[in-house]
Amino acid sequence: MYTALVALITFVLSTYFLLEHGGGKISAVQEVSLHGLTLTPQNYEGQVGSTSGRLVHNDNLNVYEIGAPDENYPVVIRMSDERVLVSLVGQDVIVTGLFGFENGLGVYIEADSVRPAASPAPGA
Numbered sequence: 001m002y003t004a005l006v007a008l009i010t011f012v013l014s015t016y017f018l019l020e021h022g023g024g025k026i027s028a029v030q031e032v033s034l035h036g037l038t039l040t041p042q043n044y045e046g047q048v049g050s051t052s053g054r055l056v057h058n059d060n061l062n063v064y065e066i067g068a069p070d071e072n073y074p075v076v077i078r079m080s081d082e083r084v085l086v087s088l089v090g091q092d093v094i095v096t097g098l099f100g101f102e103n104g105l106g107v108y109i110e111a112d113s114v115r116p117a118a119s120p121a122p123g124a
Contacts, residue, residue: 034051034066034068035068037049038072041106045099045100049097053066053075054093055093057086076106077109077111088115092116094114094116095109097109098112
């Protein structure tokens with residue numbers, strides 16, 4: 001009995017340690033407004049989060065961006081599967097991924113998912 005209890009505790013603690021220090025995250029994804037993200041990008045750099053806005057393709061820079069009518073600076077979306085982005089251009093979307101900042105480019109998101117704002121969250 002005690003052996004099973006010790007094994008369970010060891011398993012739980014090692015799983016927690018691996019998730020927390022091995023790159024995985026236990027905490028929920030934080031939602032960030034476009035305004036907050038573009039105003040103080042250093043507060044979010046390197047963090048996983050979610051934000052929303054209108055998806056457009058910037059032909060001058062050849063990048064996909066999300067923005068809002070009242071925002072001056074859009075956020076660039078980096079995603080390996082551009083087919084997802086092409087299909088959603090012109091729509092309000094929710095983007096989840098790793099936030100970052102790069103000189104010359106500005107704020108960007110390494111997107112894990114991009115979905116229409118009206119659709120349910122994955123896994124919900």
